[in-house]
Amino acid sequence: MTLFDRVREIALVSSTGHILSWDQETYLPSGSADYRSAQLSYLAAHAHKLATSEDFLKALEADEEADDGSDPVRTANLREIRRESDRSVKIPTDLVARESTAQSAGHHAWIAARKASDFSIFAPHLETLVGFALEKANLWGFAGEPYDALLEGFERGTSTAAIAQLFDALRKDLAPLSSQAVAKSPPSELPPGPYPVATQQSFNAIVAAEIGFDFETGRIDTTAHPFCTTLGPRDVRLTTRYMESDFTSSLFGVMHEAGHGMYEQGLPAADFGLPSGSAVSLGIHESQSRLWENQVGRSPEFWEKFYPMAQGHFPQLKGFPLEKFLRHIQRAEFSPIRVEADEATYDLHIVLRFRIERMLLNREISVAQVPATWNDLFRESFGFAPEDDAHGCLQDIHWSMGGIGYFPTYTLGNINAAQLFKAATAIPEIGAATAKADYAPLLTWLRENIHRHGGTLDPTALMEQATGRPPATDDYLQHLKSRYLRSS
Amino acid sequence: MTLFDRVREIALVSSTGHILSWDQETYLPSGSADYRSAQLSYLAAHAHKLATSEDFLKALEADEEADDGSDPVRTANLREIRRESDRSVKIPTDLVARESTAQSAGHHAWIAARKASDFSIFAPHLETLVGFALEKANLWGFAGEPYDALLEGFERGTSTAAIAQLFDALRKDLAPLSSQAVAKSPPSELPPGPYPVATQQSFNAIVAAEIGFDFETGRIDTTAHPFCTTLGPRDVRLTTRYMESDFTSSLFGVMHEAGHGMYEQGLPAADFGLPSGSAVSLGIHESQSRLWENQVGRSPEFWEKFYPMAQGHFPQLKGFPLEKFLRHIQRAEFSPIRVEADEATYDLHIVLRFRIERMLLNREISVAQVPATWNDLFRESFGFAPEDDAHGCLQDIHWSMGGIGYFPTYTLGNINAAQLFKAATAIPEIGAATAKADYAPLLTWLRENIHRHGGTLDPTALMEQATGRPPATDDYLQHLKSRYLRSS
Numbered sequence: 003m004t005l006f007d008r009v010r011e012i013a014l015v016s017s018t019g020h021i022l023s024w025d026q027e028t029y030l031p032s033g034s035a036d037y038r039s040a041q042l043s044y045l046a047a048h049a050h051k052l053a054t055s056e057d058f059l060k061a062l063e064a065d066e067e068a069d070d071g072s073d074p075v076r077t078a079n080l081r082e083i084r085r086e087s088d089r090s091v092k093i094p095t096d097l098v099a100r101e102s103t104a105q106s107a108g109h110h111a112w113i114a115a116r117k118a119s120d121f122s123i124f125a126p127h128l129e130t131l132v133g134f135a136l137e138k139a140n141l142w143g144f145a146g147e148p149y150d151a152l153l154e155g156f157e158r159g160t161s162t163a164a165i166a167q168l169f170d171a172l173r174k175d176l177a178p179l180s181s182q183a184v185a186k187s188p189p190s191e192l193p194p195g196p197y198p199v200a201t202q203q204s205f206n207a208i209v210a211a212e213i214g215f216d217f218e219t220g221r222i223d224t225t226a227h228p229f230c231t232t233l234g235p236r237d238v239r240l241t242t243r244y245m246e247s248d249f250t251s252s253l254f255g256v257m258h259e260a261g262h263g264m265y266e267q268g269l270p271a272a273d274f275g276l277p278s279g280s281a282v283s284l285g286i287h288e289s290q291s292r293l294w295e296n297q298v299g300r301s302p303e304f305w306e307k308f309y310p311m312a313q314g315h316f317p318q319l320k321g322f323p324l325e326k327f328l329r330h331i332q333r334a335e336f337s338p339i340r341v342e343a344d345e346a347t348y349d350l351h352i353v354l355r356f357r358i359e360r361m362l363l364n365r366e367i368s369v370a371q372v373p374a375t376w377n378d379l380f381r382e383s384f385g386f387a388p389e390d391d392a393h394g395c396l397q398d399i400h401w402s403m404g405g406i407g408y409f410p411t412y413t414l415g416n417i418n419a420a421q422l423f424k425a426a427t428a429i430p431e432i433g434a435a436t437a438k439a440d441y442a443p444l445l446t447w448l449r450e451n452i453h454r455h456g457g458t459l460d461p462t463a464l465m466e467q468a469t470g471r472p473p474a475t476d477d478y479l480q481h482l483k484s485r486y487l488r489s490s
Numbered sequence: 491m492t493l494f495d496r497v498r499e500i501a502l503v504s505s506t507g508h509i510l511s512w513d514q515e516t517y518l519p520s521g522s523a524d525y526r527s528a529q530l531s532y533l534a535a536h537a538h539k540l541a542t543s544e545d546f547l548k549a550l551e552a553d554e555e556a557d558d559g560s561d562p563v564r565t566a567n568l569r570e571i572r573r574e575s576d577r578s579v580k581i582p583t584d585l586v587a588r589e590s591t592a593q594s595a596g597h598h599a600w601i602a603a604r605k606a607s608d609f610s611i612f613a614p615h616l617e618t619l620v621g622f623a624l625e626k627a628n629l630w631g632f633a634g635e636p637y638d639a640l641l642e643g644f645e646r647g648t649s650t651a652a653i654a655q656l657f658d659a660l661r662k663d664l665a666p667l668s669s670q671a672v673a674k675s676p677p678s679e680l681p682p683g684p685y686p687v688a689t690q691q692s693f694n695a696i697v698a699a700e701i702g703f704d705f706e707t708g709r710i711d712t713t714a715h716p717f718c719t720t721l722g723p724r725d726v727r728l729t730t731r732y733m734e735s736d737f738t739s740s741l742f743g744v745m746h747e748a749g750h751g752m753y754e755q756g757l758p759a760a761d762f763g764l765p766s767g768s769a770v771s772l773g774i775h776e777s778q779s780r781l782w783e784n785q786v787g788r789s790p791e792f793w794e795k796f797y798p799m800a801q802g803h804f805p806q807l808k809g810f811p812l813e814k815f816l817r818h819i820q821r822a823e824f825s826p827i828r829v830e831a832d833e834a835t836y837d838l839h840i841v842l843r844f845r846i847e848r849m850l851l852n853r854e855i856s857v858a859q860v861p862a863t864w865n866d867l868f869r870e871s872f873g874f875a876p877e878d879d880a881h882g883c884l885q886d887i888h889w890s891m892g893g894i895g896y897f898p899t900y901t902l903g904n905i906n907a908a909q910l911f912k913a914a915t916a917i918p919e920i921g922a923a924t925a926k927a928d929y930a931p932l933l934t935w936l937r938e939n940i941h942r943h944g945g946t947l948d949p950t951a952l953m954e955q956a957t958g959r960p961p962a963t964d965d966y967l968q969h970l971k972s973r974y975l976r977s978s
Contacts, residue, residue, distance in 0.1 A: 011532075014528065014529055014532055015532075017525075017529065018506065018510065018529050018532075018533070021509060021510055021513060021529075022506065022509055025509055025513065025721075029709060029711070030725065031705065031706060031707050031708055031709050031724075031725060032706055033704075033706035033707040033724050034707055034721070034722055034724050034725035036724075037505075037722035037723055037724060037725065037762075038722060038725070040502065041502055041505065041506050041509075041722065044499075044502055044503075044506075045506070216521075217519065218519060218520055218521035219519050219521040219522055220519055221517060221519050223517070233522070234522055234525035234526060234529070235525055236519075236521050236522050236524075236525060237518070237519060237522035237525065237526070274525075
């Protein structure tokens with residue numbers, strides 16, 4: 003069995019786990035959770051065992067020695083397999099299984115805690131999960147602080163210090179920008195619902211297909227929290243949720259997840275499981291979702307074309323002018339909930355989470371101090387405290403799944419999205435097509451410049467190659483200003 | 491790791507495969523089939539590898555030696571694990587993987603062949619699958635003929651000769667019985683549809699819950715062919731399909747599959763994967779589905795209670811008398827399609843398939859002769875030939891999945907169902923409750939006499955213990971006569 007076949011075997015096992023997780027979130031009966039958690043834990047441990055076997059490591063060494071550099075994709079694959087392997091071998095398999103079980107338990111406890119808005123239900127689980135995070139960080143090792151080691155798993159090649167510097171700078175610009183945006187945001191109104199779920203589903207499917215999501219190799223289901231997951235090289239599942247009072251909630255959910263999905267569908271399917279067939283990082287992944295949700299989905303150009311179609315689906319929109327509709331989807335307000343936040347305030351939520359995670363990992367605060375710290379930092383940025391922990395530190399799923407270090411990639415995604423969109427639309431044909439809501443040329447550019455490279459380049463190098471310069475906040479801030487601070 | 495832990499590990503891997511198969515039939519995007527087949531084949535091979543490992547076999551031997559017979563369930567488990575193991579070790583793992591892949595390919599070819607009603611599309615795959623069946627039969631060994639070895643995998647303790655004898659006798663009784671039933675079947679009519687799918691779904695869910703299916707640990711989805719599958723000790727999935735012209739089609743599908751599902755839900759969950767926590771045989775499994783579908787679901791007593799509820803759901807039934815409705819669901823006719831066949835003619839379909847499978851395995855006919863043989867035998871029993879192969883030898887999924895030897899268990903199920911129902915309702919309290927469509931006592935009796943025993947007794951012994959005598963056709967024939975030949 004060749005090294006690459008072994009890597010593919012691990013991907014097969016991992017993708018099998020994704021099928022189980024997808025089912026767990028979509029269709030699993032309420033009383034069936036325990037055994038599913040055992041099945042997931044088994045698969046995680048099995049994949050880890052394969053990735054850290056003697057045979058695997060020997061095959062990797064042999065291939066590295068034999069590599070003459072004549073095939074740059076192969077060389078990149080070996081480099082990334084080595085990077086991943088060096089991390090994997092430091093983690094014992096039983097830790098993987100124990101962490102998987104703790105994540106399942108943490109996830110269930112978090113659901114109960116959020117429902118009751120009672121942090122004490124979740125606190126012991128968060129303690130355990132922070133313990134696992136620190137244990138892994140210490141096993142992996144780090145140059146600066148434990149958070150570095152976690153971040154590396156989501157966004158390779160960056161550091162806590164670099165993120166902190168970026169976020170500090172961004173916060174200086176965003177604080178006044180968001181306040182002004184909220185202050186000048188005109189009142190928004192949408193004709194009252196119900197916007198029937200079945201009609202939302204048809205409209206969403208039309209939009210998703212129109213921007214390029216392939217339903218031959220993908221589908222959309224309903225979950226409490228929207229997500230995108232890949233169950234095989236040609237099997238991408240999106241989910242969304244529905245509010246009968248506002249059809250744009252599920253729609254932007256779908257456009258966001260379809261952005262992730264189109265990235266996955268644009269990866270080289272023949273290389274599924276190899277680094278060259280895998281997404282490079284979460285910051286790049288999120289750039290794809292945010293680009294389609296925000297740069298495209300909240301633009302006037304998009305709605306010039308799709309608003310009449312929306313009016314055809316939802317009779318209450320007839321007679322409601324496009325201009326007022328745009329005001330609705332471009333409104334800015336200080337909301338306690340991240341997933342409901344607009345672009346002008348979104349990153350303030352991320353910066354807050356990053357600061358708390360970092361303090362937790364550095365043991366500057368205890369788990370018990372999380373709610374109070376959250377509320378203090380929230381007040382500092384938003385001017386008020388959330389009404390309860392359900393609307394505060396219990397709102398997000400990530401920590402309950404052990405995803406500490408994940409949040410910063412959302413803001414990286416926003417920054418990358420703006421820079422990619424600007425670079426692409428600066429090309430005259432793409433700019434002209436996008437202005438007419440014809441998105442095929444834009445998708446082709448993303449396929450060519452981002453998707454097809456998989457994980458062969460580091461995120462920064464990939465951005466530089468695609469846009470001519472390393473990621474920077476300029477385009478993003480300019481985008482926010484022109485959308486939220488324009489005179490109206 | 492104890493032997494029983496090893497058996498549980500194999501069950502975990504196999505049940506993971508069931509999740510993948512369930513998704514394949516319910517939600518898999520049309521373009522995603524190939525990789526799913528690879529995932530399934532991997533899991534099948536992995537489970538087989540575990541079941542035939544040195545460590546497993548040593549653990550089994552050690553436990554057998556140590557067993558003092560003081561715990562009869564443990565002894566039964568060891569006996570059945572040994573029986574299964576002796577079969578498994580005879581099959582090389584690569585054959586398992588190759589057969590799994592051939593089954594996936596065969597399944598896809600069968601779908602295409604049936605759609606085009608073109609047997610030639612499926613023929614080479616059937617040839618391959620018959621080849622696998624023979625190869626396995628020869629590896630397993632058999633006393634009489636290759637079919638014995640296959641049958642043993644579905645219904646332990648029986649033989650081809652015994653089935654042939656049973657079926658010959660049954661056919662003698664059924665030939666006149668079915669002809670008379672069809673001849674005296676009054677014309678059936680149902681008020682025209684549409685019976686909306688969503689309304690059918692609500693009604694079906696009410697009925698399924700009412701007879702005892704637990705939705706906390708189960709659910710119902712939609713597929714081309716109804717089935718029931720178990721994804722974990724507390725996770726049972728049913729499926730059905732919908733005709734807008736006749737709501738009883740999906741309803742009887744649900745009652746049938748719920749019968750399977752309640753059996754699975756009644757097995758000792760703590761023993762999941764062990765023989766004592768597993769269904770004993772397909773003939774017993776099918777007895778549960780047929781009992782709820784036919785003995786219960788097509789009875790006047792059931793509809794005394796549920797017809798008013800059906801009328802509430804489907805306005806077109808208002809004013810349509812119960813008596814005419816009963817005539818509709820108790821009609822008898824010679825139909826080319828097994829899954830649409832009524833009780834009076836169903837087993838003729840099974841006998842036909844058994845005869846063809848046996849001839850194929852004994853190489854008395856070639857694969858190419860299947861369509862003509864089918865049509866000849868069909869004409870012999872039904873008096874006409876099916877209009878094409880889609881309505882003939884291509885109608886069933888089983889062969890395409892390698893399920894040769896499976897069909898006879900349907901008729902065993904019918905026989906067992908009648909015998910169990912009669913024995914249970916002969917108990918005054920159960921009889922009285924069932925007459926009022928209160929099915930809790932009947933389910934309790936089945937839980938007690940069938941479900942809780944899992945696979946600790948052979949099917950025949952289980953039937954004998956539950957009903958006081960070994961399975962025989964008397965009760966079944968009596969049931970058919972009283973339902974289909976009563977003067978009306």
